Amino acid sequence: xxxxxxxxxxxxxxxxxxxxxxxxxxxxxxxxxxxxxxxxxxxxxxxxxxxxxxxxxxxxxxxxxxxxxxxxxxxxxxxxxxxxxxxxxxxxxxxxxxxxxxxxxxxxxxxxxxxxxxxxxxxxxxxxxxxxxxxxxxxxxxxxxxxxxxxxxxxxxxxxxxxxxxxxxxxxxxxxxxxxxxxxxxxxxxxxxxxxxxxxxxxxxxxxxxxxxxxxxxxxxxxxxxxxxxxxxxxxxxxxxxxxxxxxxxxxxxxxxxxxxxxxxxxxxxxxxxxxxxxxxxxxxxxxxxxxxxxxxxxxxxxxxxxxxxxxxxxxxxxxxxxxxxxxxxxxxxxxxxxxxxxxxxxxxxxxxxxxxxxxxxxxxxxxxxxxxxxx
Numbered sequence: 001x002x003x004x005x006x007x008x009x010x011x012x013x014x015x016x017x018x019x020x021x022x023x024x025x026x027x028x029x030x031x032x033x034x035x036x037x038x039x040x041x042x043x044x045x046x047x048x049x050x051x052x053x054x055x056x057x058x059x060x061x062x063x064x065x066x067x068x069x070x071x072x073x074x075x076x077x078x079x080x081x082x083x084x085x086x087x088x089x090x091x092x093x094x095x096x097x098x099x100x101x102x103x104x105x106x107x108x109x110x111x112x113x114x115x116x117x118x119x120x121x122x123x124x125x126x127x128x129x130x131x132x133x134x135x136x137x138x139x140x141x142x143x144x145x146x147x148x149x150x151x152x153x154x155x156x157x158x159x160x161x162x163x164x165x166x167x168x169x170x171x172x173x174x175x176x177x178x179x180x181x182x183x184x185x186x187x188x189x190x191x192x193x194x195x196x197x198x199x200x201x202x203x204x205x206x207x208x209x210x211x212x213x214x215x216x217x218x219x220x221x222x223x224x225x226x227x228x229x230x231x232x233x234x235x236x237x238x239x240x241x242x243x244x245x246x247x248x249x250x251x252x253x254x255x256x257x258x259x260x261x262x263x264x265x266x267x268x269x270x271x272x273x274x275x276x277x278x279x280x281x282x283x284x285x286x287x288x289x290x291x292x293x294x295x296x297x298x299x300x301x302x303x304x305x306x307x308x309x310x311x312x313x314x315x316x317x318x319x320x321x322x323x324x325x326x327x328x329x330x331x332x333x334x335x336x337x338x339x340x341x342x343x344x345x346x347x348x349x350x351x352x353x354x355x356x357x358x359x360x361x362x363x364x365x366x367x368x369x370x371x372x373x374x375x376x
Contacts, residue, residue, distance in 0.1 A: 044230030048077040051237060061246045064124065065117040072110040079103045080229045094148050102139025104166045108173025109133055111204065115177045118193050119184045120289060120299050135169055167212055174204060189300060196245035203232040267302070268309045270295055281321040284350040288314045319358045322347040326359065330371050340367045 052073040055066040082100030109132035117123045142162070151159075178201050185194045210228045240246060271291070274280040280291070291314075292302045303314055310317045325347045329335045335343065344355035344367070359367045 040227055040230060044233040045077045045081045047233050048073040068114040068117055075103050075106045080226050094146060095143055098146050099140050099143030101166050102143045105136035105139045105169050108170050112173050112177045115197055119189055170208055192245050199236055203236050264305050268305055275321055281318050282348040284348050323359055323362045331374055
């Protein structure tokens with residue numbers, strides 16, 4: 001924090017032209033050792049961006065997980081890139097400084113969602129989960145609003161509280177994610193996925209620790225953060241590629257379960273009771289997670305039981321009941337005036353496109369064509 005505020009105060013009074021002149025003059029006469037440090041600390045940023053592009057287009061593993069990890073790397077690269085500039089530039093716009101700090105609040109939620117997507121085979125981000133990113137949006141909005149004169153007019157305590165909030169938020173999400181990973185491992189999470197998530201956790205924790213040291217002790221060079229990020233980026237990438245961790249995500253998460261056969265039958269009977277008797281499939285928010293919480297069983301064990309007993313994954317299992325009910329309604333004269341959309345929502349789908357896709361997959365025709373055939 002001292003380093004950031006020092007740079008901010010140092011830059012006050014620079015005109016736009018003078019800022020540009022001093023900035024480029026510094027890099028023109030930069031000492032050789034600084035150039036080496038910039039290359040080392042900047043390598044992680046470049047690597048992170050290329051790796052993000054690779055993951056975004058990578059077809060193996062679980063695409064949702066790959067893209068969440070790609071977004072995490074992009075945010076990390078922006079945050080670390082800001083740190084490299086802050087260390088070596090003699091003049092840096094205060095808006096870039098605080099916008100970069102605001103992105104810290106996006107790192108934790110992205111990692112948390114990535115953890116969920118790896119551990120839960122049916123995970124799909126929902127609109128309500130955008131609430132996790134409200135602090136990040138507020139932090140970046142503050143970065144776009146703040147001006148250099150605010151370093152004099154606003155109490156130093158405000159900046160101190162902001163820095164503590166940014167880094168505490170980051171750490172909180174790391175710890176919550178770590179606790180979730182540990183619980184899922186005990187419930188049967190695949191060891192490769194568990195090792196991948198733990199590897200990322202420790203790497204992010206090391207980077208957090210390095211930056212926190214810089215907030216309170218000027219004896220720790222600020223460039224340590226970017227250098228550590230480069231080190232973490234390359235080491236973790238090497239391990240992930242060597243072990244094939246990315247390909248493990250999206251494959252079978254568990255080969256066996258500690259649930260005895262008799263108990264599996266009991267659990268599956270409860271599932272059928274909820275689905276058939278209580279028509280739980282009509283709930284548009286039904287998910288493997290919500291069902292497992294209701295039955296007090298891990299998502300991994302429940303998913304395995306449904307796969308073994310029904311020979312379908314969870315989404316296919318639920319959609320079977322929805323399509324069966326939709327076909328019944330399309331045959332029912334009392335629903336002949338109902339639109340296809342109304343029937344889709346009534347049986348539990350939350351979009352027309354997903355209803356059409358699932359319906360055609362089972363029947364070979366769209367709901368509209370099916371209705372026309374019924375009416376003949």
